[in-house]
Amino acid sequence: MLARHSGVVVTLIVGAAVAFGLVGVPADRLQGDAQRIMYVHVPAAWLAYLAFFVTFIGSLGYMLRRDLRFDRLAASSAELGLLLTGAVIASGALWGKVTWGIWWDWDPRLTTTAVMFVVYAGYVLLRMSIVERVRRARLAAVLGIIGFANVPVVHLSVLWWRGLHQPPTVLRPGSPTIAPILLATLLANVIAFTLAYAWLLRRRIALETARDAAQTRLDSAR
Amino acid sequence: MTDAAFVLAAYVIVLGSLVAYALSLQRRSSSASADERAIERRLDER
Numbered sequence: 001m002l003a004r005h006s007g008v009v010v011t012l013i014v015g016a017a018v019a020f021g022l023v024g025v026p027a028d029r030l031q032g033d034a035q036r037i038m039y040v041h042v043p044a045a046w047l048a049y050l051a052f053f054v055t056f057i058g059s060l061g062y063m064l065r066r067d068l069r070f071d072r073l074a075a076s077s078a079e080l081g082l083l084l085t086g087a088v089i090a091s092g093a094l095w096g097k098v099t100w101g102i103w104w105d106w107d108p109r110l111t112t113t114a115v116m117f118v119v120y121a122g123y124v125l126l127r128m129s130i131v132e133r134v135r136r137a138r139l140a141a142v143l144g145i146i147g148f149a150n151v152p153v154v155h156l157s158v159l160w161w162r163g164l165h166q167p168p169t170v171l172r173p174g175s176p177t178i179a180p181i182l183l184a185t186l187l188a189n190v191i192a193f194t195l196a197y198a199w200l201l202r203r204r205i206a207l208e209t210a211r212d213a214a215q216t217r218l219d220s221a222r
Numbered sequence: 223m224t225d226a227a228f229v230l231a232a233y234v235i236v237l238g239s240l241v242a243y244a245l246s247l248q249r250r251s252s253s254a255s256a257d258e259r260a261i262e263r264r265l266d267e268r
Contacts, residue, residue, distance in 0.1 A: 033226050037232040040233055083240075200247065203251070206251070207250055210255070
């Protein structure tokens with residue numbers, strides 16, 4: 001029952017968390033309403049990291065086991081991570097325009113995020129350009145492992161270099177520098193977005209599995 | 223543009239991209255199922 005209506009359940013949870021961030025929680029004392037962008041921008045960023053970590057694990061698994069299930073996991077998660085990174089850059093540009101007065105700056109966090117986007121766009125394009133299934137999985141796994149090296153750099157860039165982007169407020173040394181109600185709302189959105197990611201990932205893997213099964217059926221008939 | 227408009231635009235972009243992706247998955251899944259049925263039909267006809 002729950003599995004059959006999982007899409008509706010996830011939509012309701014995300015809707016409730018997002019609505020609370022949009023109108024339920026008080027506005028920030030300094031940034032006002034603009035800070036509400038955080039409730040979608042930060043979860044999208046964290047999930048992009050998670051998605052690329054899953055791609056890294058899937059890639060590593062494929063290189064060690066040569067099992068296409070790992071490749072399907074890596075490919076599916078990379079596509080979602082790329083989508084989320086695009087959403088992070090776009091929502092960050094809007095937040096930047098309100099708080100900094102500019103849409104974009106070659107600040108360390110923004111630049112490393114742009115590099116991350118390009119790396120995984122390359123990953124997706126690489127997969128699209130190789131027809132032979134095993135070769136596609138092998139080369140994508142190499143890029144999935146090497147490309148992940150930039151992901152921790154994105155997160156740590158605000159600690160390593162000075163720039164416009166604020167340092168971390170939650171995942172930082174010491175306790176979070178954020179009001180408890182704002183932190184609770186942020187965490188609720190992170191959980192809701194994680195559920196949405198898991199739901200989309202499951203469906204994306206099912207699609208990749210169906211494609212592989214059809215290809216195998218065709219190959220065996222030849 | 224007011225701050226509220228920027229906030230709304232950010233929410234629309236992030237949530238809209240997730241919804242659009244979910245819909246694209248649904249379309250691609252339907253297309254994959256149709257391809258699978260076509261393959262089965264062709265193989266049965268042989």
